[in-house]
Amino acid sequence: MPARGKSSNPGPDSEDALTVKRDHEAIANLADDLLPALIAKLASSGLGEIEVRQGGWKARLRMPAGGEESRKNAAKVADGHAGHGHPTGRGAAVHTRAEERERHPFPEDEVVDEPGRIAAKSPAVGVYQPRKDLAVGMRVRSGERIGQVNVLGVNQDVVSPVDGMIGSSLAESGEAVEYGQELVRIELPERPAGGDAARTAGEPAGAAGKA
Amino acid sequence: MFNKILIANRGEIALRILRACRSLGVGAVVAYSEADRESLAAQIADEAICIGPADAKHSYLSAPALISAAIVTGCDAIHPGYGFLSEDEGFADVVRAHGLAFIGPSAEVLERFASKEATRRLMTANGLTTIPGSTMLRDEDHAIEEAERIGYPVLIKPSAGGGGKGMRLVRNARELESTFKVSRSEAKAGFGDDSLYLEKFLEENRHIEIQVAVDRFGNAVHLFERDCSVQRRHQKIIEETPSPALSDAARRDLAEKALKAVSAAGYENLGTLEFLVDGKGDAYFIEINCRIQVEHPITEMCTGIDMVALQIKIAAGEPLGFTQADVVSTGHAIEFRILAEDPAKDFRPQSGQVWAYLTPGGPGVRMDSHLYPGYEIPSYYDSLLGKLCVWAPDRAQAIARGDAALRELLVDGITTNIELHRAILANQVFIDGKVTTSLLDRVGSAPFVAAGNR
Numbered sequence: 163m164p165a166r167g168k169s170s171n172p173g174p175d176s177e178d179a180l181t182v183k184r185d186h187e188a189i190a191n192l193a194d195d196l197l198p199a200l201i202a203k204l205a206s207s208g209l210g211e212i213e214v215r216q217g218g219w220k221a222r223l224r225m226p227a228g229g230e231e232s233r234k235n236a237a238k239v240a241d242g243h244a245g246h247g248h249p250t251g252r253g254a255a256v257h258t259r260a261e262e263r264e265r266h267p268f269p270e271d272e273v274v275d276e277p278g279r280i281a282a283k284s285p286a287v288g289v290y291q292p293r294k295d296l297a298v299g300m301r302v303r304s305g306e307r308i309g310q311v312n313v314l315g316v317n318q319d320v321v322s323p324v325d326g327m328i329g330s331s332l333a334e335s336g337e338a339v340e341y342g343q344e345l346v347r348i349e350l351p352e353r354p355a356g357g358d359a360a361r362t363a364g365e366p367a368g369a370a371g372k373a
Numbered sequence: 374m375f376n377k378i379l380i381a382n383r384g385e386i387a388l389r390i391l392r393a394c395r396s397l398g399v400g401a402v403v404a405y406s407e408a409d410r411e412s413l414a415a416q417i418a419d420e421a422i423c424i425g426p427a428d429a430k431h432s433y434l435s436a437p438a439l440i441s442a443a444i445v446t447g448c449d450a451i452h453p454g455y456g457f458l459s460e461d462e463g464f465a466d467v468v469r470a471h472g473l474a475f476i477g478p479s480a481e482v483l484e485r486f487a488s489k490e491a492t493r494r495l496m497t498a499n500g501l502t503t504i505p506g507s508t509m510l511r512d513e514d515h516a517i518e519e520a521e522r523i524g525y526p527v528l529i530k531p532s533a534g535g536g537g538k539g540m541r542l543v544r545n546a547r548e549l550e551s552t553f554k555v556s557r558s559e560a561k562a563g564f565g566d567d568s569l570y571l572e573k574f575l576e577e578n579r580h581i582e583i584q585v586a587v588d589r590f591g592n593a594v595h596l597f598e599r600d601c602s603v604q605r606r607h608q609k610i611i612e613e614t615p616s617p618a619l620s621d622a623a624r625r626d627l628a629e630k631a632l633k634a635v636s637a638a639g640y641e642n643l644g645t646l647e648f649l650v651d652g653k654g655d656a657y658f659i660e661i662n663c664r665i666q667v668e669h670p671i672t673e674m675c676t677g678i679d680m681v682a683l684q685i686k687i688a689a690g691e692p693l694g695f696t697q698a699d700v701v702s703t704g705h706a707i708e709f710r711i712l713a714e715d716p717a718k719d720f721r722p723q724s725g726q727v728w729a730y731l732t733p734g735g736p737g738v739r740m741d742s743h744l745y746p747g748y749e750i751p752s753y754y755d756s757l758l759g760k761l762c763v764w765a766p767d768r769a770q771a772i773a774r775g776d777a778a779l780r781e782l783l784v785d786g787i788t789t790n791i792e793l794h795r796a797i798l799a800n801q802v803f804i805d806g807k808v809t810t811s812l813l814d815r816v817g818s819a820p821f822v823a824a825g826n827r
Contacts, residue, residue, distance in 0.1 A: 287422060313438070314437050314471070338445035340442075
């Protein structure tokens with residue numbers, strides 16, 4: 163990346179530029195050496211999360227639950243007028259580099275949900291309608307339809323991503339939902355041995371309140 | 374006026390439309406793909422909605438996703454920006470069928486101007502000159518006959534092609550004879566249609582376009598021209614207005630002719646008529662763009678007209694509210710497209726994270742960009758990072774301001790073409806206003822960059 167060390171364009175001051183350079187080196191190191199090793203370690207350990215510190219840096223990896231890329235701000239369009247605003251800590255040009263280091267050493271860290279959290283997500287932008295007989299505690303199979311999203315009159319199925327039990331609802335019937343929005347929590351009956359399975363079991367069902 | 378507009382695009386133009394909506398006091402919802410969740414437009418919008426996955430086919434190019442998003446968020450209009458579905462008459466039609474307004478020409482107008490061939494015939498009938506060409510070629514003899522009538526060099530063009538694909542340049546009858554069969558089988562293989570035609574090849578040409586605005590009541594104005602001759606492989610890199618190649622009388626004349634033709638053809642909303650202008654100053658109409666153009670800011674800087682707001686007003690059924698006499702173009706403006714491309718490595722697109730981002734300032738400097746420090750550039754879309762535009766009372770001062778602004782602009786973490794822009798500004802051919810569309814491709818960018826570093 164030749165643009166990085168460009169002498170004609172120093173940062174606000176040279177010390178800052180040095181810091182930036184150091185940060186870049188640390189990140190390059192993280193990406194090339196540390197991360198692959200950590201990912202392998204995490205995958206083989208059965209742990210939900212690991213954290214290491216190196217120099218002034220901290221890297222934390224969490225295992226995504228459903229195997230899919232999980233997401234935040236799920237209830238963004240929940241109240242029908244899609245308040246997006248500035249998600250805390252994810253603001254645009256507003257946070258400083260120091261905050262950046264403090265908060266998310268690398269962005270992937272924050273996007274990952276808590277371990278064990280699995281949800282059926284909306285396949286499209288439209289109006290959500292859960293299956294009529296859907297009830298908390300009901301067993302569902304992976305791929306089983308648990309509701310539909312109506313897109314301009316065409317229904318698209320909302321399916322469970324795993325075998326499990328229906329947990330709390332994250333969206334109401336008739337609610338406008340966006341693509342990828344979490345609609346229904348799916349609880350796993352039991353977790354594979356090891357790791358911090360207890361965290362999932364202890365998850366409160368009260369999250370439905372935020373929808 | 375509309376109540377709320379769905380912005381069906383991304384990057385800098387999503388931000389530009391959002392700004393226009395805010396200045397008009399109209400609500401706006403930014404539609405974004407999963408890859409654009411962290412985009413500046415989605416972050417600063419009052420409302421934003423995820424419409425689909427990163428693949429544009431299922432997000433920015435998905436009519437059902439966009440229309441559904443507009444309906445569930447209570448929008449009454451959709452702004453398509455540029456690219457994606459901006460000139461798709463089918464989309465415009467479906468948008469209207471769902472009771473929403475499409476911000477652009479109506480579906481009928483888009484359809485009328487959808488075929489390049491039909492548009493050229495329509496515009497010729499309304500007084501514009503097009504590049505001399507042949508009818509569809511029957512065989513080799515017919516091709517040679519037509520080429521001699523038009524005059525060499527000529528381009529052999531597949532009727533079903535586009536964007537320069539499948540074109541071949543021939544300089545005499547012998548070359549035409551040897552190329553004809555190859556072109557025919559290539560066209561058959563590439564487009565499933567072996568129809569060929571000839572077009573005169575203009576050796577040294579400039580790309581000059583006329584901006585027009587027409588409301589529903591037949592009020593029509595032109596906003597003068599933009600010169601987009603600095604190109605690389607048919608992609609514009611630097612645009613300026615006024616064109617250094619046209620005298621004041623010539624630019625007025627071309628703009629008036631274009632406006633007359635386009636209003637007679639029943640055009641509506643913003644439009645850009647593109648011309649190739651040869652060394653003798655003859656202008657040949659090539660096509661019309663029925664949308665907001667990337668390079669619209671330089672026209673805004675010289676005329677003081679907010680073109681996106683104007684586009685929205687026209688689509689909402691409002692009259693222009695001003696006449697040609699009110700349109701005054703003052704000074705000189707230049708736009709530099711800041712691209713995530715590495716000029717040293719054959720302009721390979723770059724992706725990655727922007728670490729530091731500093732925009733230039735000072736009089737007459739404008740930066741339209743969706744960048745911010747920490748922004749991760751998705752690899753799914755085009756390489757446009759932003760547009761640095763400068764205005765000054767005259768061209769020499771605009772060049773000086775452009776160079777000063779480019780020196781200030783910092784995009785750290787991503788390789789960009791900023792240095793190429795500086796090199797072009799320092800090049801005598803550019804300073805003399807003599808750049809033609811083929812120059813960069815002919816000499817390559819390396820000599821420019823090398824000369825600029827001296």
